[in-house]
Amino acid sequence: MKHTLVIRDLTLKHRQRTLVDRAELTLRAGQVHALVGASGSGKSLTSLGILDLLPPGVHSSGATLLLDGQVVDAAQLRGREVALVLQNPRSAFNPVRSLRQHALETLQTRDLHGAEAEQLIQSTLQEVGLHDAQRVLDSFAFQLSGGMLQRMMIALALLADSRFLLADEPTSDLDVVAQARFLDLLERLVAQRNLGVLLITHDMGVVARCADQVSVMAHGRIVEQADVHRLFNSPQSQEARTLLAAHHSLTMESCAP
Ligand SMILES: Nc1ncnc2c1ncn2[C@@H]1O[C@H](COP(=O)(O)OP(=O)(O)O)[C@@H](O)[C@H]1O
Ligand SMILES: [Mg+2]
Structure with missing residues (x-):
């Protein structure tokens, strides 16, 4: 089944x-929507x-969320159907809890415990490229690199x-090698796990590489929504043209002798 999440009329003040x-x-x-x-x-x-x-002081005037056509509220999506991956992953972890505790807590919400939970945690860490699983799980967020925390998220x-x-x-916040590896992982999960991704980026190189819709x-x-080919070939808005022009001038510069 093709799952969809539709967000309508999101207004924030x-x-x-x-x-x-x-x-x-x-x-x-x-699919990846950039x-x-x-x-x-x-x-x-x-x-x-x-x-x-939302941060304090910012209010939503009631967006409509549709998961596979059914109206849902944000609380039903958070941490379950929809997960958030932040730019600064450290802030997303509780500093006094090990990553194992984070993983076990997440599985408790699915009523998975004991050996079954441990096995699933091991295989999932392998899947996201955290091969030294025991060490990672025994660590606290401050002991791991940004790239590793990104994978843990x-x-x-x-x-x-x-x-x-x-x-x-x-x-x-990642260096170029970690960036490329992270995008490889994301693309693999989209293809194999059928994840739907909203990818926020200012890097049109990332958009060209990963996105289906923009x-x-x-x-x-x-101001504009298009599939990635149409956006790159015939951008309609001034903003899209500006982003693409900046991207092209950067790529030309890095290719110059
Ligand atoms: N906590 C906040 N309180 C008031 N205004 C905010 C807050 N966070 C962001 N803004 C304002 O909302 C606008 C959008 O911010 P943001 O979503 O962070 O932009 P982007 O992620 O595209 O860089 C900006 O003008 C910013 O100043
Ligand atoms: Mg931002």
Whole structure:
């Protein structure tokens, strides 16, 4: 079955100021939907707004969420159907709990315990490329690199059996090698696990490589939605053209002798 998550009419405000204006997004299983736009355009708030994990003072005026056509609320999606992968993964972990405790807690929500839980944790860590599983599980977040914590966030999403991932600039704090490996992993999980991903990025190289659909955001509004080929071949909005021009000038520079 082709799972879909539709977000309709997501409006976020801080006092009288509209930060996100009637955003609409559709995520599909087995596809990557990239959300791009200049810094401050509302990308992070959009992902937080979907799960109703907004910072203090920012309010949502009731978006409609449809999971496979059924209206759901954010609390039903959080940590279950939909997992969040943050740019700064350290902040997502409880500093006084080992990663094993995080993994076990996630499985408790699925009523999995004991040897069964331990086995699933081992195989999931292997799946996301954390091969030294025992050491990782005995560690606390501050003892691991950003790239490893990123993988652990994905592992927790898989342990929660999430079908959708919202990934906010997941590669921007990683070095190029870790970035490429992370994107390899993401692509593999989309293909093999049929995950649906919202990938927030400002890197059009990442979009070209991974995305199926693209939404372009500017000043809190989605100003263009297209499949990746159409966006690169005939961008309609000024914002998309600006992002592509910046990308092309960077690639030309790095290719220059
Ligand atoms: N906690 C907050 N309180 C008030 N305004 C905020 C808050 N967080 C972000 N904003 C504002 O909302 C807009 C969108 O922010 P954000 O979603 O973080 O942008 P992006 O992720 O695209 O860089 C920005 O103008 C930012 O200043
Ligand atoms: Mg952001």
